[in-house]
Amino acid sequence: MSEKQKKTSVNSVQQFGSLIDDAFLTIDGDLTIKEINGACIRLLGENLIGSSLSDKLIYNNLDTEVETCITSGSIIEFSTTPKINQYRHMIGRILPLSDGRLAVLLMDMTLQHNIEKMRRDFVANVSHELRSPLTSLLGFVETMRNNLEMEQSVRESFLKIMDEEANRMSRLIDDLLSLSRVEIEEHIAPSGQVSVKEAVKSAIDALAYRADTSKHKIEFNDVRKNTEQTSQIRGDLDEIIEVFHNLLDNALKYSYPSTTIDVSLSENQTGNLVLAIKNNGDGIDEKHIPRLTERFYRVDKGRSRQMGGTGLGLAIVKHIINKHRGQLFIRSKPKHETVFEVHLPYFSDPN
Numbered sequence: 468m469s470e471k472q473k474k475t476s477v478n479s480v481q482q483f484g485s486l487i488d489d490a491f492l493t494i495d496g497d498l499t500i501k502e503i504n505g506a507c508i509r510l511l512g513e514n515l516i517g518s519s520l521s522d523k524l525i526y527n528n529l530d531t532e533v534e535t536c537i538t539s540g541s542i543i544e545f546s547t548t549p550k551i552n553q554y555r556h557m558i559g560r561i562l563p564l565s566d567g568r569l570a571v572l573l574m575d576m577t578l579q580h581n582i583e584k585m586r587r588d589f590v591a592n593v594s595h596e597l598r599s600p601l602t603s604l605l606g607f608v609e610t611m612r613n614n615l616e617m618e619q620s621v622r623e624s625f626l627k628i629m630d631e632e633a634n635r636m637s638r639l640i641d642d643l644l645s646l647s648r649v650e651i652e653e654h655i656a657p658s659g660q661v662s663v664k665e666a667v668k669s670a671i672d673a674l675a676y677r678a679d680t681s682k683h684k685i686e687f688n689d690v691r692k693n694t695e696q697t698s699q700i701r702g703d704l705d706e707i708i709e710v711f712h713n714l715l716d717n718a719l720k721y722s723y724p725s726t727t728i729d730v731s732l733s734e735n736q737t738g739n740l741v742l743a744i745k746n747n748g749d750g751i752d753e754k755h756i757p758r759l760t761e762r763f764y765r766v767d768k769g770r771s772r773q774m775g776g777t778g779l780g781l782a783i784v785k786h787i788i789n790k791h792r793g794q795l796f797i798r799s800k801p802k803h804e805t806v807f808e809v810h811l812p813y814f815s816d817p818n
Contacts, residue, residue: 490573494520512551525550536561536569556580592763596639600632642779649786656792657703660814663740664698667730670711682725689732699814706787713780714744714807722746735810742809750801759797760785
């Protein structure tokens with residue numbers, strides 16, 4: 468092949484490869500990499516030209532696949548993982564070219580793989596969360612049917628447990644519907660106007676009785692320099708109240724008895740509103756914090772279920788905040804304090 472032909476060939480690969488986000492390269496029969504596009508470096512690493520593709524992928528039968536492709540003249544598809552990024556999942560396709568080389572397309576399927584895993588985990592978790600109270604209910608129903616002479620006190624005890632389990636299932640279904648709704652609408656920015664200060668006060672009022680019962684005190688302070696400044700954001704009132712209600716409810720559940728829940732309204736360096744909810748309790752180990760907003764993720768599963776949690780509250784909070792183009796930050800010190808911060812942009816009239 469002449470230098471002009473080589474240049475034309477390389478340019479054609481580069482030009483085609485620049486149009487796609489996936490790795491596109493050519494190899495010869497012994498798997499030596501001849502040409503690459505930019506995505507190859509991102510997915511497979513540096514210094515690819517002249518190296519063997521088999522050294523870049525975790526796939527033991529690559530040489531066999533290449534031989535089959537050459538012999539049959541057909542496209543061969545396989546699944547693989549790059550050695551430098553073993554968390555990635557790729558689909559590879561090999562196509563024989565007329566000059567004896569082979570074209571290889573490596574499509575990054577990591578996102579699709581993770582979404583499918585989340586779907587499977589979600590179905591499994593929902594099934595587990597519903598099966599537990601349902602099994603309990605069925606067991607008590609069967610026991611009561613088979614024991615018509617059951618003492619009234621025992622019957623009342625059974626009915627109380629059955630009522631609790633039914634309510635637990637109802638809460639879970641309500642949270643699932645709420646999460647599904649906000650996920651579907653997450654890409655649509657709200658068009659309403661909401662006073663964060665009033666939404667916070669509404670959430671505090673709704674939980675005041677619970678706080679008194681557990682001897683907690685909820686204190687709210689607007690610590691902005693100009694406390695007369697508006698606290699309006701573009702949002703949905705019910706959803707914003709749901710965020711603050713869930714976070715306050717969480718603070719009450721996991722704080723030490725007879726302690727104070729501090730709720731404050733401030734601003735960050737970019738001029739956005741910041742609503743912070745701080746409680747004192749056992750705290751959260753740093754390794755758990757990145758996963759707290761995952762569906763059904765619990766730091767202490769037994770304790771969470773005992774307190775009536777569905778494991779979906781913080782997932783709902785995250786998606787509502789995303790919908791409102793805000794951010795959620797969590798920091799905690801074990802055996803000390805935990806702070807949830809909601810950052811939201813002020814309302815701005817486009818007109």
